[in-house]
Amino acid sequence: MSETVLRTRDLTKRYGEHAAVQAMSIRLERGRIYGLIGRNGAGKTTLMRLISGLSVPSSGSIELFGSGTEQPRTEDLARIGTLIESPSLHGGMTARQNMHLHRLLRGVPDPGVEERLLELVGLAGTARKKVRDFSLGMRQRLGIALALIADPELLILDEPVNGLDPQGVVEVRRLVRSLAEERGMTVLISSHNLPELFQTATDYLIVESGELRLTLTLDELEAQTQQYLEVAASDTAALLTAIEETWPEAEPRVMPGGRVRLPHHAEKAEEVLRALVAADVWPTRLAREGESLESFFLSVVGGERS
Template sequence: MSEYILRTHELTKTYKNHKAVDKVNISIKKGDIYGFIGQNGAGKSTLLRLVTGLNFPSGGSIEIFGVNTETGLNDAQKRMGAVIENPALFLNMTARQNLEVHRLQKGIPGKSCIDDALSLVELKNTGNKKVKNFSLGMKQRLGLAVALLSDPEFLILDEPTNGLDPIGIVELRDLIKKLNHERGLTVLISSHILSELYQLATTYGIIHNGQLIEELSLSELDEKCQQHLKIKVDNANKGATVLEEMIQTANFEVMPDGYIHLYNHLNDVYTVSKTLTDSGLVIEHLSQNGDSLESYFSKVIGGEPHA
């Protein structure tokens, strides 16, 4: 079995002369919580609709659970759950009645899945309360329950925290983590807010103007955003020795380009520079670097972080 739940190759969707998705190559491994981030209109929802079979590509290919044939994709999509845009809910029905309708539509045998889904999203005790009287957070959780009815292996969520208050966001975040940790559910979740996904995702894909700009792991993102002193001396190996022996720190890295990234002593630049100079080293560059999550996203897409 493939270690990848989802892979796309040169995936493209064109509307008239506009490429909403432009030759995107995305890779999601089993067990990932993949944060798919981009401004509104960047192509996130279009790509998710292509993956879930709600739309058809203009070019490229999609592979889900290691298969990419039309029949194979149809079968693979039955092993997925998704909430794309607004959940399809019947406002004059209860939560249980909503799930019963969706169970019948999906042809899922037995009603035990309804209790399981309601328990997971903590809506089992809503009784005869109509969905029209639910809070927005409760409606979002019910939409998630619909996606979880068939006990999927892969869950796709499109901007699930839109309109939620801070408590609703935390509750949804905790639920997604629980599903990932306890059930091994692989999750693809889109958002235009990197700071929101940072508390949840293990891997990130950044899309802009329909193109995938960057894919990176959480550790790679942390490395790019971590504040540090960026140092270039005429002898990097000697510089590293001086930091270890004279500054007495091992919290640094010598990068492939010869720069040293020092992650502490950020407020003591004078001591660092004087110690290096007194050791006979020539300092060619010394600056404080590192981005906030929002400023990193802005830098990657070449503009403002919010649309």
């Protein structure tokens, strides 16, 4: 059975009358990467702050690492690493000095971790350059290194690819995946970049107006956003026969109105048309359909669909 790293029950955070997080119950398992998706102001950062002990819940509970307690204990929080909103950086110090400071703060005895992490995020060569002179991308990389300094079991990253160039985005993706796969680290990551999250996360939490709207795995999300070829003909039976004889693995789905969906042929419209014509089945409709990530997200949060 999978190990639960975080469980919140009816977690609520109110600012006056406004509920930034409303009765949110989530469960995160070890070694998985959770993409936290939501519009600006949906409650993503507030949720991350609550889990990290930076905010105190108005009601509800947060249980970390199966502690059995209803609020995070100091020893449980010590097993978390965070990069929330912007990196914790001293502009007047170098990257190495920032690493050293945070290693002292976190009580990590091994000084070698500083160099290893700087190398991991591609900042080993910054030497004497002060952090105030770093680009946004370099600051983000350093922020990720700082979040990893205590070798956390739960890593919380709020918009970690902000300001990164495409190569940096790919590197962060690889890093996050390797942390989860090789070290069994659980990662909660938020981003506005849906395609990027789609390539990184194994599970998704969609939030809107402080509420958890949907949780789903990558497989479920792929199923929801799968592209397909939709075909129709005046004789649906002949259409199906032609398809099944040509492609026994096609897995056609017959929809109301006689439309037939081909999930594995979204990119093969021309090939399908030729095969049908050869079988003397003349299509009345042939179109590539399916929801994009953005369209699916908007359909969940109740926004306007593209």
